[in-house]
Amino acid sequence: MPELYIGLMSGTSLDGADGVLVDLSGASLRVLANASHPFDANFREELLALNSPSLNELHRAALxxxxxxxxxxxxxxxLLAQVSMRGITKNxxxxxxxxxxxxxxxxxAPTRDANVNTWAAYxxxxxxxxxxxxxxGIDVIADLRSRDVAAGGQGxxxxxxxxxxxxxxVGTGVGVLNLGGIANLSVLPQDRSQPVLGFDCGPGNALMDAWxxxxxxxxxxxxxxxxxxGQCLPDLLQHLLDDPYFLLAPPKSTGRDLFSVKWLDQKLMPFAAARPQDVQNTLTELTASACATSVSSYLKRSNPLIVCGGGALNQYLLQRLQALLPALKVSISDRFGLPALQVEAAAFAWLAKQTLERKPGNLPSVTGAAGPRILGAIYPA
Ligand SMILES: Nc1ncnc2c1ncn2[C@@H]1O[C@H](COP(=O)(O)OP(=O)(O)O)[C@@H](O)[C@H]1O
Ligand SMILES: [Mg+2]
Incomplete structure (x- = not known):
């Protein structure tokens, strides 16, 4: 019996919504349909604006x-149109x-805020x-991160x-690097009895896209x-890498709250004369370098590094990653049966299945949560 789920993802790149319709029965995963719908430039601007405090933001956020x-x-x-000829319907x-x-x-901040006697983390x-x-007309499972945060995790x-x-x-000790707006690394254990590790390395595409x-x-x-x-500007690269986030030990996660255009503009102030293409090169090097440092700290042997997310289509970025990690073989996830742009949407389909079956979706070894938790809320059709 097939077990059909839909996963929908729109990440920090703010590029649009990616969806997959997958069969999650058995051990394998089959993608039956996929679609990506870009956001128009105005909506992208509005989402970007909502990342910072601004006027009438509750109303605008609801819209x-x-x-x-x-x-x-x-x-x-x-997605449903793509599978209709197979006789698959929304039911x-x-x-x-x-x-x-x-x-x-x-x-x-997984501690109580003493002033307001409430949780400061969200x-x-x-x-x-x-x-x-x-x-x-389909059951929707949403808000998949909040429960992990409530349990003291990064979400x-x-x-x-x-x-x-x-x-x-693919093997043990494999690394999976997701290059979205933010870049995150998963490290599958060498010894299967050990936990999976994972954390956000730092910026992925977000700053490169903005520039x-x-x-x-x-x-x-x-x-x-x-x-x-362009050419890499070593002083600028050093200045960009000089942020405490890069030195934090996991569990750690980040977003546009930290790696924002404002952060970039402040960092660029002493480099006002730099050529735009050299800044672009240096931002690409920042992503490559932060990821390579993370990877070389956690992948000790010459194991495969699987790259996914839209940044996997940035050939120059991949070339730089491979150059910084000569002992590892960097491959795009397509080579292992799941195209780079479908991985994260498929992950949210799988997380929905976990929730529907009342199984945990988080890994406390990754997020730092007090324990495994069933994630999200169910909105019945
Ligand atoms: N052909 C391409 N060349 C370079 N970068 C690309 C290409 N296609 C997509 N990307 C990058 O991937 C991003 C989208 O990746 P995605 O995995 O959807 O990230 P997120 O989950 O943050 O939305 C785009 O904003 C862009 O930076
Ligand atoms: Mg996206």
Whole structure:
């Protein structure tokens, strides 16, 4: 019997909504349909603005949540159209796992705020899961990060458990590097009795995208061609790497709360004369370097490093990663049966299944939560 789930992801890159329809029965995973719907430039701007305090933000956040739900619903229609000729209808989809759009991620204070006698830690993903359930007629599982944060965890990354499920056949001690807006690493243990490790390495595409939009008028640097035309500025690179986040020990996670355009602009102040393409090259080197340092700290042997997320399509970035990690073989996840842009959406389909079956989705070894937890809330169709 197939077990059909839909996973929907819109990450910190703010590029759009990615969806997959997967069969999660048995040990294997089969992607039956996939779709990516980009956000238009205005909506991307609004989501970016909602990452910082701004006027009337509660109202605007609610509207943005509705819009996310509508965008997700369109992806669902697209996915269902792709499988209709196989006779698959929405009634056979067990649930949708919908990530939502992170606009604040502040999990780092798992202690009570003495002033207000309440928890200071939270993570916020804009979405309207009730509307998504209404529009699709399918059970929706959403807000998958908050329970881990409530249990003292980072609420992120949540993908390592899924990486273990799909990539452990590649071998033990494998690294999986997800290059989204933020980059996160999963390390599958050498000894299967040991826990999986994982954490956010630092910026992935977010800063490169912002710089490319500002100076080249493009949402992203296709294949890293613009960065490749520039040169690395070693002093700037050092200055960028000089942030305490890079030295923190896991568990750790981050977002645009830290690695924002404001952060970048402050760092760039002493380098006002730098050529834009050299800054782009240096930002690419920042991502490569922060990831390579993380990888070489946790992958001791010459094990495979599987790269996924949209940044895996940045050939120049991958080339730099491979150059910084000569002992490892860097491969894109497509080589192991799951295309780079589908991995994270598939992870949220799997997380939905875990929740529906009342199984934990987090890994305390990764997030630092007090224990395994069943994640999210269910919005019945
Ligand atoms: N052809 C490409 N060349 C370079 N970068 C790309 C390409 N395609 C996608 N990307 C990068 O991947 C990002 C989207 O990746 P994604 O995995 O969706 O991240 P997120 O989960 O943060 O949304 C884009 O913003 C862009 O930076
Ligand atoms: Mg994306």
């Amino acid at each position: 943005a949540g509705n819009r996310i739900a509508c965008a997700y619903a369109e992806v669902v229609v697209d 056979q989809i067990l649930a949708i796992g919908a990530h939502g759009q992170t606009v604040r991620h502040q999990p780092a 993570t916020l993903q804009l979405n309207n899961p009730a509307l998504l359930a209404e529009l699709t 992120a990354p949540l993908v390592p458990a899924f990486h273990q499920r799909v990539f452990s056949q 490319c939009q500002r100076h080249a008028g493009q949402a992203f640097d296709a294949a890293g061609a613009w960065a490749a035309a």
